[in-house]
Amino acid sequence: MATWTRTLTRPDGQSFRFDPGSFAMELLVSGGPGELRVFEALHRPDDLAAWLVDSRLAATAPFTAADVRVTEAELVAVKRLRDAFWGVARAMVRGADLPAEGLEVLNAATAETPRPVVDPRTRALTWARPITGTQVLGAAARDAVELVAHGGVRACSAADCGLLFVDASRAGNRRWCSMERCGNRHKVRAHRARHETEPAAAQ
Ligand SMILES: [Zn+2]
Structure with missing residues (x-):
């Protein structure tokens, strides 16, 4: 089974592959509200079309940016959904009450x-052409409401770190956004901690 990964670049310059696990989670990586604005990848409708070509929508059938039609208003709606889902998903991982406004945005977008x-x-x-911005919005919203209902x-x-993902591992024990990034940083820290305590223990 193919895994759909995104290559992310952190502010410290490190690039690594990240599998968000689902389409709505993948959309979260394209930017977000507040401090996540620095990661914004969707500035113009064409940006969304180009972004989709590498998304897991292409798992069903490959397509090109020319097969996607996105208006300015649709781009705004997709980003609004994404930012609302950030709020909902963060509340989910904290075990907090879910923001009602955010859920309304998700529920209102599932039509197409x-x-x-x-x-x-x-x-x-294959996908019927053109794939519209409203259809993309609906695909993300449907995935998001299913995640809210089913968890994971x-x-x-x-x-x-702050990255969120759906744990699709068979064992259900995925801890890191990426072994290349946070998994490895953890190993290095654990290794250092062992070496720092060993000489002390020998004294
Ligand atoms: Zn991480």
Whole structure:
């Protein structure tokens, strides 16, 4: 089974692969409210079209940015949904009450999704063209409301990370956004801590 990863670059310059685990979680990586604005990747409608080509919507069938039609208003709606879901998802991982306003934004956006159709010649599954911004909004919203209902949203165990993901591992024990990033930093810290305590223990 293919895993759909995003390559993220942190403010310290390190790039690493991150599998958010679902489409709505993937959308969270494109930016967000408040301090997450520095990560904003969706400035213009074309940015969303380009971003989608690498998203897990392409797991069903590949498409190009030219197959996507996004208006300014649709881009605003997608970013509003994303930012609302940040608030809901963060409340979920904290075990706090979910923000009612955020849930309203999710619930109001589930109407339309990209339409799967079969190619009559090849029988391959594909998306009806064009894929619209409203359909993208609906795909993210449907995934988000399912996550709210079923749970499974986790935060990376690194205190200074903040990335959220769906744990899709069979064992259900995923701790890190990425082994390359926070998993490795944890190993290095644990190793250092052992070496710092060993000489003390020998005295
Ligand atoms: Zn992390």
